[in-house]
Structures are given as C-alpha cells and as structure tokens.
Amino acid sequence: MGRASKREEIAQAALRQFQAKGFNATGVNDITTAAGVPKGSFYNHFSSKEESALEALNRYAAGLRFDMLTTPGRPPLERLRAHFEYLGRDTLDNGFAGGCLAGNFGAEMADHNEQIRSAVQRGFGRWAEHIQGVLTEAREAGELAGALDVADTALFILSAWEGALIAARADKSAAPVEAFFRLVFGVILR
C-alpha cells in the first residue's frame, strides 16, 4: 500500500472501530490491527487517537447524506422521512447495534474532551440547520401547521432521533425507532 492508501485504510478502520466500540474502548492497536498495518504506522498519519476520532466524525457526518434533505424532486417532509429511514437502516440491519457516532461520542466524551465535544456540537448544529431548512420549505409548501417553531422543532427531532437509536440498541428492538416515525410524522409534523 502506498502512503495515501495506508492513511485511507487506517481512517476507515478507525471509523468502524469507533462506531463499534466507542472512544475509550478503542485502542490504536485495534485500529491498526483492523486496518492490517503495523501499529507504528498509525502515527505517520495521525498525531493521536483523538485526531483519528475527529476525522472519523467528519467521515460519519459526510455519510449522513444531507443531500437527501436538500435535493428537490420530492415534497420536503417526504425527504425528511427518507433521510431518517436511510439512517435507521444501519442500526436496524446491524442487529440494533452501532447507532449514531455523533450521539455516541456526545454521550461518552462531551464532558471530557473539548475537541470531540465541539466537533459533535458542530455536527449536530449543521444537522439541525438542514432539518430546519426542510421544515421551512415544508411550511412554504403549506405542508406544516402554522404554529410550529421550525428551529425548536428541528433541534427536538434531532434529539429524539439520537435518543431513539440508543433506546433501540438497549431494547434490541425497532419499537423506539417506530415510535419516532409515528410521533414525528404522524403527530408533530402532521
């Protein structure tokens, strides 16, 4: 493997390991073993486990597919539903394991690592803005009840999503995710 592709292998393995085990339970050794590279080579590409965790968060965020929210062609609320259905599939297909890396890092690390906390904060912020954008479009299209505050509602939907994934993993069932879809699309955004 060349230098660039080795970095890529390590970064991909780091994302998978952090998603599977969280920050504290993942060692640099786990990452290099999963990547099939010598342990020492990690530090040719990343200065620390934390740096690889920040890159994993960026890669995870890129996979959130915000383009599904912004690409026209479908009614706004249909796009919002498709976005969460797409994201839920990972956890549901994975035996109710994994969840959202941003939520998991937030729960585990927000109080202990300022760089990870602020990366999670920025990620949630961008995500909530995208949801708010769709809700604003929905309002303009007459799909939304007038009284709903779109900024509040976007924040709340994102929190509810993060909590539903954690509850689904604890419950090993889709019930919390199904409740999310029924309440968000059947009650709040009806």
Place this chain on the structure above:
Amino acid sequence: MGRASKREEIAQAALRQFQAKGFNATGVNDITTAAGVPKGSFYNHFSSKEESALEALNRYAAGLRFDMLTTPGRPPLERLRAHFEYLGRDTLDNGFAGGCLAGNFGAEMADHNEQIRSAVQRGFGRWAEHIQGVLTEAREAGELAGALDVADTALFILSAWEGALIAARADKSAAPVEAFFRLVFGVILR
C-alpha cells in the same frame, strides 16, 4: 468504617464516577480512591466493576423519583413536567455535564455488555411505563387529545429526553432541553 458503611461508600463513589466518566474510563482504582478505601477492599463487596455498574444503575433509577409521577394532588401533565424539570436540573446546574446514567451506559455499552444492556432496557421499560401511566391518567382527565397512542408517546418522550440531555452536553447550552419542554408540552401533549 464498618463493613456495611464501607460498601455504601464504595457504591456511592461508583455511581458518581460512572456518571462523571462512563463505564470504560472508570477504573476500580478511581472508585476506591474517590471512596477513600484501599483498592483491594472493592472486591470484598463487588465481584467486578460490572457488578458495581449494575448497582449504580439501580441507585440512579431510584433517584429518578417515579413517585413524582404517581403521587396525586396535581394534574397528570403537571406532574410529568415537574418530573423532567427535576431531572434536568442536575445536568443544567452541573455546567451541562453528566446527563442520564441509563442513556450514557446505553450509548456506550449496549452493544458490548449484555448485563448492562438488559439493565438499561429494564430501566427504560419501567420509566416508559410510568410515563404511560401518567398519560393514561391525563387522557382520563380529559387533558390529552384523543388520537395519541399513550404507549408510543411515552416511548418517544423518553427517547427525546435522552437525546436532549446528550445534545445539551455537546452544546453546553439549555437549548435542546428547552426545545424538549416546548415540543412535548406545547405541541405533542397540548
């Protein structure tokens, strides 16, 4: 300290350490240092860190004050709001740190430790039942819109609460918790 009080000191220190740091970042050594007891004495009272984590979860659950939900004297939805206001105070007064031990253990450990996962599942289950009970009372008192499924709604509110605490810790702000109160009590349960 006698044997019983030493066990109590260790159990209380374990709860505080797990709330502050999570499971993986807490060592038995952290717990005994915080309790002011020799490291070896931990194993006179607990067979493993995991056993002390399960007891910490039970103690945390006891502090959720389900009695606030079931004690009559106030309208059901007012009791529900007071319950979450009481629980939110910890995180808000604590510089937006700490959060919910059940949610934190769920996020960090549900995929990796079957005993912790199932303890979190039972905790969430009991909690959702209590919320459902209040919603049922609210419906009987005519406080709730007729169409709401109380089981679904209870699950959803609990997920939204867990997610809001994580988002508040990542954001170091009360905004996600405030959005929770406005959407739950101003929109869903209006």
